Amino acid sequence: MDVIILGGGLMGCSAAYFLARRGIRTRLIERSAIGAAATVASFGNIRRTGRYLPQLPLAHRSLALWRDAERMLGRDVEFRATGHLRLIFDEHGHTDMRRYAAEARPWGLDIEELDATDLRRRFPGLGQDAIGASFSPEDGSANPRLVAPAFADAAARLGAEILPLTTVRSVCATKAGFAVVTSRGAFESAILLNCAGAWGAGIAAQFGEEVPLASYGPQMGVTEPLPQRILPVVGMWSREHGSYLRQVARGNIVFGGGVPRAAVAMEPGHASATPGRLAAQLRSVVQLLPALRDVTVIRQWSGCEGYIDDGLPVIGASGLQPGLFHAFGFCGHGFQLGPGVGDAMAELITTGRCETPLDPFHIARFAK
Ligand SMILES: Cc1cc2nc3c(=O)[nH]c(=O)nc-3n(C[C@H](O)[C@H](O)[C@H](O)COP(=O)(O)OP(=O)(O)OC[C@H]3O[C@@H](n4cnc5c(N)ncnc54)[C@H](O)[C@@H]3O)c2cc1C
Incomplete structure (x- = not known):
């Protein structure tokens, strides 16, 4: 064959x-x-x-394959099981998180629920208005x-x-x-x-x-490098365009979401970020990490993805x-x-x- x-x-x-x-x-x-x-x-x-x-x-x-990627591929692709933290800011978020956690358990996914005190103790500096979070410790990111x-x-x-x-x-x-x-x-x-x-x-x-x-491009951005503070990938429970961020090994904060995806012409298929939407995007990202208020964004980008x-x-x-x-x-x-x-x-x-x-x-x- x-x-x-x-x-x-x-x-x-x-x-x-x-x-x-x-x-x-x-x-x-x-x-x-x-x-x-x-x-x-x-x-x-x-x-x-x-x-x-x-x-x-x-x-x-x-x-399971991501965990084995370095051995399998003979190269570090920077998979790190840092955990995935998802902040909750309102009662809708609470309801959606609890329902999903209960439904996902029989499918083999165990999500921890954190209240506001747990969140502040375990992840200081994140989401000052958050009323809780979910945490999935085995998830993470790669390059x-x-x-x-x-x-x-x-x-x-x-x-x-x-x-x-x-x-x-x-x-x-x-x-x-x-x-x-x-x-x-x-x-x-x-x-x-x-x-x-x-x-x-x-x-x-x-x-x-x-x-x-149809093809769309999510808008992404990255800040200047900052002191290493944030281990997990951070997102939010949101019924709209929730934002998300993570800190990479060099210290930069990579972020996305917070604004709708932009339509991309399939040919030539080059998606680009819209600088004019950055302010709206950052309003959402700052909810996750208030310390980002005074930080410089050094690059924005997008990519052409197929949405069915x-x-x-x-x-x-x-x-x-x-x-x-x-x-x-x-x-x-x-x-x-x-x-x-x-x-x-x-x-x-x-x-x-x-x-x-x-x-x-x-x-x-x-x-x-
Ligand atoms: C900005 C952005 C952020 C994202 N963030 C995440 C995330 O955090 N987590 C997550 O799980 N997913 C994320 N995704 C989605 C994820 O990146 C994609 O779902 C995944 O990479 C798709 O891989 P793919 O191989 O299907 O597509 P692609 O990487 O697009 O590859 C398809 C390839 O096919 C080639 N091609 C097309 N037509 C032909 C042809 N006729 N002949 C030969 N080659 C052809 C193209 O040139 C292209 O290289 C994100 C996507 C975008 C755009």
Whole structure:
């Protein structure tokens, strides 16, 4: 069996690694640089709290792989299980947190509830108006710049062929599988794996599968370096556009949220931050960490991500085309899932089954 993967973001690169580890001849085709689209723009949050409950088995599978990433990939991708703290500012937040914590427990996620006193004692300086928080101690973050290249290099060491900067001119089904014509020649394979992120719906549509996907860019920013004070990733329980932040090893505070995502034109797919929205964004971020009031923001950015109407990605076999598989449209929460998705796709492609339930994400949910 051989596999062509379209797209060299985190999903494509981790799938290439896990397929190569199973001895499958794998070729990954990326039109740009490895990991340079949504993946590199990510905030880097490895968060399970708040996820759609039937997605938790995949999130747990992924977390186990994040823990093993340094050994597996031969490189530190800066996964740190610092914990994920989510502050509560109002009664809605309280209600939502308690309901989610109770519902998530049978799915294997234990979230601690902190009252205002616990919060101030354990995490001084955060959220002076917060009335409580949830804490998920095993979650954390990793470096979005490092992880896709690390998976691609590890896949290449196992024999996968990684082709960055390669334009795909056409893709079609043949009697034996698929033919992909590119700027570096024509390739054939029995299996085609669509990991094209926000552009994945375009590839699915070529095979008759329409997915209601639109591309948006969450707005991100980073401050000057500050003394090291904040260990966990910090977010908020909010029914609107809650903000989030974390402090990286050099001391800078990376932040996002607080304002709606901006629409991005799918071609050329370059998302950019809107400086005029920074003030509104910081009003929300300062709620999390009041000390940020007097700090300089040194850079802003965004990234083009695919959002599907129901807020869930497409993962699994095509509903129409034998040999075609999809893993795209991660709706702003695919970074945590990346290693698990690659591993699950490799299992599904090689065995025809997957021990982690993927049915809720099947593309057939959009079939007319
Ligand atoms: C600003 C931002 C912050 C985020 N923060 C978080 C977070 O904190 N936690 C979290 O869990 N998730 C987060 N996400 C979401 C997460 O980053 C994405 O879900 C994840 O990186 C998606 O990976 P991917 O491989 O599917 O897509 P991408 O990284 O976009 O990769 C898709 C690749 O396919 C390539 N491609 C497209 N079409 C073709 C073609 N025809 N042929 C060849 N190649 C093609 C593209 O060039 C691209 O490199 C964030 C996303 C953004 C944008």
